[in-house]
Amino acid sequence: MSERFSVSEERRPPLEMTYKALGAQFARVRGSLVPERFAEVAAECRAVRSGAGVIDRTDRAHLTASGPDARSFLHRMLSNDVNSLGPGQGCYATLLNPQGQMLADLYVFQLDDHLLLETDISAKERARETLEKFVIADDVTLDDRSPQLAALSVDGPAAGRLLAAAGAVAVPGNELNHTWAKLGDAPVLVVRLSETGEEGYRLIFVVEYAQNIWDALVAQEKTVAWKPVGHAAWNILRTEAGIPWYGVDMDERTLPPEAGLEARAISYDKGCYVGQEIIERIRSRGHVNRRLAGLTLSGALPAAGAKLTTNGKEVGTITTAVDSPTLGRAIALGYVRREHLQPGTRLALESGATAEVAPLPFYQRSS
Numbered sequence: 001m002s003e004r005f006s007v008s009e010e011r012r013p014p015l016e017m018t019y020k021a022l023g024a025q026f027a028r029v030r031g032s033l034v035p036e037r038f039a040e041v042a043a044e045c046r047a048v049r050s051g052a053g054v055i056d057r058t059d060r061a062h063l064t065a066s067g068p069d070a071r072s073f074l075h076r077m078l079s080n081d082v083n084s085l086g087p088g089q090g091c092y093a094t095l096l097n098p099q100g101q102m103l104a105d106l107y108v109f110q111l112d113d114h115l116l117l118e119t120d121i122s123a124k125e126r127a128r129e130t131l132e133k134f135v136i137a138d139d140v141t142l143d144d145r146s147p148q149l150a151a152l153s154v155d156g157p158a159a160g161r162l163l164a165a166a167g168a169v170a171v172p173g174n175e176l177n178h179t180w181a182k183l184g185d186a187p188v189l190v191v192r193l194s195e196t197g198e199e200g201y202r203l204i205f206v207v208e209y210a211q212n213i214w215d216a217l218v219a220q221e222k223t224v225a226w227k228p229v230g231h232a233a234w235n236i237l238r239t240e241a242g243i244p245w246y247g248v249d250m251d252e253r254t255l256p257p258e259a260g261l262e263a264r265a266i267s268y269d270k271g272c273y274v275g276q277e278i279i280e281r282i283r284s285r286g287h288v289n290r291r292l293a294g295l296t297l298s299g300a301l302p303a304a305g306a307k308l309t310t311n312g313k314e315v316g317t318i319t320t321a322v323d324s325p326t327l328g329r330a331i332a333l334g335y336v337r338r339e340h341l342q343p344g345t346r347l348a349l350e351s352g353a354t355a356e357v358a359p360l361p362f363y364q365r366s367s
Contacts, residue, residue: 010028010031010032010033011031011032011033011058011121011146012032012033012058013032013033013034013035013056013058013150014150014207014210014211015056015210015211015214016033018211018214019035019038019056019228022038022228023038023039024036024037024038024228024230025037025038025230027231027232029059029231030059030120030121030122030247031121031122032058032059032121033058034056034058034059034230034231035055035056035228035230035231036230036231036232037230037231037232037233038227038228038229038230039227041230041232041233041236041325042233042325043227044227044228044229044230044232044233045233045236045237045325045326046325047156047225047226047227047229048155048156048196048198048229048233048237049156049157049198049237049326050156050157051156051157051158051224051225051226051227052154052155052156052157052158052159052161052162052224052225052226052227053154053155053156053226053227053228053229053233054152054153054154054217054226054227054228054229055152055153055155055228055229055230055231055234056152057150057151057152057153057202058121058150058151059120059121059231060118060119060120060121060151061118061119061120061121061123061124061144061146062116062117062118062144062145062146062149062151062204063116063117063119063124063127063128063131063142063143063144063145063146064114064115064116064117064142064143064145065114065115065117065131065140065141065142066113066114066115066140066141066143067138067139067140067141068139069138069139069140070114070115070140070141071083071085071110071115072138073134073135073138073140074108074115074117074131075270075273076272076273076274077095077131077134077273077274078093078094078095078106078108078273079093079094079095079096079256079265079266079267079273079275079276079279080092080093080094080108080265080266080267080270081267081269081270082108082110082115083270085108085110085115086110087110087111087112088110088172088177088178088179089109089110089176089177089178090107090108090109090110090176090177090178090191091107091108091176092105092106092107092108092176092261092264092265093105093106093107093108093265094106094256094261094265094266095127095130095131095274096256096273096274096275096276096278096279097130097252097274097275098274098275098278099275099278100255100256100275100277100278100279100282101252101253101254101255101275102246102250102251102252102254102255102256102259103123103126103127103130103252104119104120104123104124104126104127104130104246105119105120105123105246105250105261105265106118106119106127107119107176107191107193109176109178109189109191111189116145116189116204118151118202118204119246120245120246120247121146122246122247123246123247124144124146126252128142128144134274147207148206148207149204149205149206149207150204150205150206150207150210151202151203151204151205152202152203152213152214153193153195153200153201153202153203153234154200154201154203154217154226155194155195155196155198155199155200155201155237156196156198156199156200156226157198157199157365158224158225158226159198159199159200159201160199160201161224162217162220162224162226163181163183163190163201165220165223165224166183166184166216166217166219166220167181167182167183167184167216168181168182168183168188168190169181171190171192171201172190172191172192172201173192174192175192175193175194176191176192176193177191177192178190178191178192183203183212183213183216183217184212184213184215184216184219185212186205186209186212186213186216187205187206187209188203188204188205188209188213189203189204189205190202190203191203191204194241195234195237195238195241195243196234196237196238196240196241197237197240197241197361197363197364197365198365199365235320235322236322236323236324236325239320239322239324239331239332239333239362240324240326240327240331240361240362240363241361241362241363241364242294242333242360242361242362243361244259244260244261244292244319244333245320248304248319248320249292249319249320249333250292255278255279255282255288256279257279257282257283257288257291258288258290258291258292258335259292260291260292260360262283266279268280268283287338288338289337289338290316290335290336290337290338291335291336291338291341292319292333292334292335292360293316293333293334293335293336293341293357293358293360294331294332294333294357294358294359294360294361294362295308295318295331295332295333295334295336295347295355295356295357295358296329296330296331296332296355296356296358297321297329297330297331297332297353297354297355298330298353298354298355298356299349299351299352299353299354300351300352300353301321301322301323301330302318302321302332302349302351302353303318303321304318304319304320304321305317305318305319306318306321306349306350306351307349307350308334308336308347308348308349308355309347309348309349309350310340310345310346310347310348315336315337315339315340315347316334316335316336316337316340316347317334317335318332318333318334318349318355319332319333319334319335320332320333320334321333324362324363326362326363327362327363331358331362332355333360334355336357340357341357342357343357343358343359344356344357345357
């Protein structure tokens with residue numbers, strides 16, 4: 001995936017100096033500067049799987065839609081059912097072009113008097129420009145709140161206990177439900193959102209409160225064990241959970257069913273939206289020609305873009321490959337042609353390594 005950001009456009013975390021004091025190493029990710037790691041990556045993964053981890057989400061961008069027509073407008077534009085959302089509820093959706101390809105994937109949160117949209121920073125401008133282009137007779141105001149808002153993710157079996165200890169009296173119980181809480185003296189929107197296969201939450205807040213919120217979490221370190229987690233570990237954890245990232249595993253050429261997003265991001269009962277005709281045609285046909293699959297790997301870890309072959313014929317492409325400390329082996333996400341999607345199918349890589357198709361997710365928390 002190509003980078004389209006200049007140094008002057010790079011987004012930096014509001015807690016950058018705090019992270020530096022903790023010894024963080026940084027990386028540039030799709031136009032944002034994020035902590036790459038604080039300690040050994042495998043240890044950060046284990047912290048999330050056994051307790052709780054907190055990760056900076058400077059890679060996320062936020063838009064708001066307000067006005068009397070905001071909800072109906074987004075309902076006509078996005079692939080999921082926005083009209084049915086009540087205050088405190090949310091959904092995952094995609095913004096498509098007329099050919100059914102993904103211009104962005106988004107979380108949509110219904111607040112009391114407006115809707116909050118969260119997307120990958122690499123898709124923000126495209127999403128904003130596309131939505132604004134379709135605001136014609138609708139009474140809708142779209143605003144980019146990314147400069148004013150920041151986010152952290154808190155994931156792990158102890159994530160809810162950590163937030164409760166830090167001051168969140170009640171945390172949402174259902175996925176994508178959200179509520180306002182105070183951590184320390186700072187107001188924060190707490191969203192139930194798992195991106196690792198563990199219990200998870202997104203904290204969204206005004207950037208000026210970032211240090212207050214961090215300090216409120218630090219104050220509970222002896223009560224609930226947690227660690228700061230960098231982007232490298234987060235990438236491994238979400239791969240284990242089988243969750244594709246926009247700008248990495250899917251982009252403006254991807255159809256949502258190719259990325260396996262039907263159940264999460266598409267409502268087949270809501271009526272018309274941009275790209276809906278293509279999505280309905282895929283459903284009636286019953287398949288897409290390629291699909292995102294899990295792969296277990298043997299041999300050297302391949303780079304993104306590595307070709308998957310069988311009998312010398314290209315049948316797929318790796319998008320993400322990581323060494324998984326949870327599973328004790330190398331795993332990957334990649335697109336594989338439908339004829340070769342059966343779990344157990346063995347494929348070759350140009351490097352001489354091999355890949356075997358595996359069901360997703362690789363990891364799922366036992367209930």
